[in-house]
Amino acid sequence: MRLTWTIALRSGPAVGSAEAATLDECTTQLELALKEALPDWTPEHTEALARVRSALAGGRRSVTATAFMVTLED
Numbered sequence: 001m002r003l004t005w006t007i008a009l010r011s012g013p014a015v016g017s018a019e020a021a022t023l024d025e026c027t028t029q030l031e032l033a034l035k036e037a038l039p040d041w042t043p044e045h046t047e048a049l050a051r052v053r054s055a056l057a058g059g060r061r062s063v064t065a066t067a068f069m070v071t072l073e074d
């Protein structure tokens with residue numbers, strides 16, 4: 001599984017990607033990257049990430065949240 005994420009920042013978009021064997025591993029890597037890219041992490045970001053995780057676990061392959069978009073590629 002390959003996880004590709006885009007994080008919308010005030011200074012412009014940043015793109016990162018990671019490869020992992022499981023969805024849990026992918027979303028853990030995503031969370032770490034988001035917290036690094038968004039230094040002003042808020043409870044709203046945590047809630048958005050939880051919604052993204054839930055949607056991905058439910059089979060969605062593309063999810064847009066307030067500050068970022070996540071796309072899964074196999």
